[in-house]
Amino acid sequence: MASPPKYLTGDKAAIREFIDKFDTFLLDCDGVLWSGDHVYEGVPETIAYLRAQGKRTVFVTNNSTKARPEYLKKLKNAGIPSEVEDVFGSSYSAAIYISRILKLPADKRKVFVLGEAGIEMELASEGIQSIGGTDPNFRRDITQADFEALANGSALDPEVGVVLCGLDFHVNYLKLAYGMHYLRQGAIFLATNSDSTLPMHHNFFLGAGSCFIPLINATGMKPLELGKPSQAMMDAVEGKFQLDRAKTCMIGDRLNTDIKFGIEGKLGGTLHVLTGVHKKADWDKEDAVAVPAFYADKLSDICLDS
Template sequence: MASKCRRLSGPIIRELLDSVESVLFDCDGVIWRGDEAVTGAADVINLLKKNGKRVFFLTNNSTKTRRMYVDKLRKLGFNASEEDVFGTAFCSAVYLKSEAKLNGKVYLIGSNAMKQELQNVGIPQVGVGPDPITGVQIDWANIPLDPEVKAVVVGFDEHFNYMKLNRALQYLSNPECLFVGTNTDTRLPLEGGKAVPGTGCLLKAVETAAQRQALVIGKPSKFMFDCVARQYGLDPAKTLMVGDRLDTDILLGSNCGLKTLLTLTGVSTAADAEAHRCSGCPLRLGMVPDYIVESIAELLPALQA
């Protein structure tokens, strides 16, 4: 483990970039924070592409479609197309269509973006939007269910409430009903050290009520990488994962045999990485990055040379 957690600098940056064909970037905390691009990030992405590297964006955020991501990327100066973007809304739809071969509807605890991505692959859904509660407990246990629903999918839903939790429980009482979660991030960090509850809180509530475990699509699940790798024939040994979270981005890289780079512009710190490195715990060692930079802007000199 001695070679882990190396601070990238000078010739090591060039060496690393020469050793990879593809670079996967998390978005929030890595290339932007909120609605502001990280200084130098657009130049890094655009030069990587110009230098012949394949660049992809992998995000656990399920509230945007690929199209919405491209609009944001371009607005902030990034050279990007829809084919470069792999979010959990899109990857969940891909999983249900291609892997699960779902023939039926989805009960969706999620966003309009998720609804759109499901529609894009021809999967109908019910459930998006508010679901006010009425009646008493016996009514809740006997709510009418759509017989065509064959899967429950849980993503970020600002309208999540007791009735949605109850509906999910009733559908999932059928062991044949698939159960999919977009991601397990429990908190969404905001500017100024603030945070709000993430999708993982909603998913945990549904798992607890249904007494079932969801199949999770997002990082650190290998499916997220497989989604890109299958389509573009990526070689894991020649792929770099760049992220700001040890428990999602870096663990995904470790799970898939990728090189990993932690940037300190987001959630995790160098001290967090070092604590994992010294822990001796196999799971925590999977969260130790190969390399660390303060910001991905540190890659610029090597790309401009």
């Protein structure tokens, strides 16, 4: 049984001690910084305060459809001007994982993408060649010639060593057949995240996990997932920033992704804020998926500069 989290709101001495404990803060975005287009009060000031204390702030999100430049735009509009290096999305996580953690043979370094432009852009930013993805040649019906060329292998690029999947609004039988055959030939199976649904317009659509589950079903293989709480994402964050995990704190609003991510990553701490999905009752119950080390009503409660 984990000890109950320490409540920081209003306790200046505890907040001081909390901040001094860390040199890096990993922050989830939705539910922590903002909800949709609504930025929570005091958030920009809190980020500025942490940075003024010499802390590094890294934004860690599971949304794979956006590349970092789009996140930067959103952060800037929210009053949190940042550098591209401050943002870590699951498609970028995948790119980092492929380029810095996986040791691919020189002749197996291409990635077949089942996903949108965000993934392609992040792969390109790490110098990784990709095929499939948004290529119009894959956005069409499968033909008899495709079936034959896939079956005898002549359609397959022998340099493909990875199949990377994410949310793909253009998923079709042809792309799935390519993905299936690359996997059957030994490609490594990766996914940015596996959300089954995608909240949109106050309703639900098919999420990333529902786009690539045909590959799991047809091959019997399971992808390594790069989004939170996967430790592959933590390894990628660490690989990029050379983190001292003991001096790093994960801040989030979801126990099953953010807080679990920080605990399993053996970070020095986790801070849960009550502005998003999970509440105090969620970690108070006996079978709680994860219990944070600290909690506060809202992110701006840890800002001592007021």
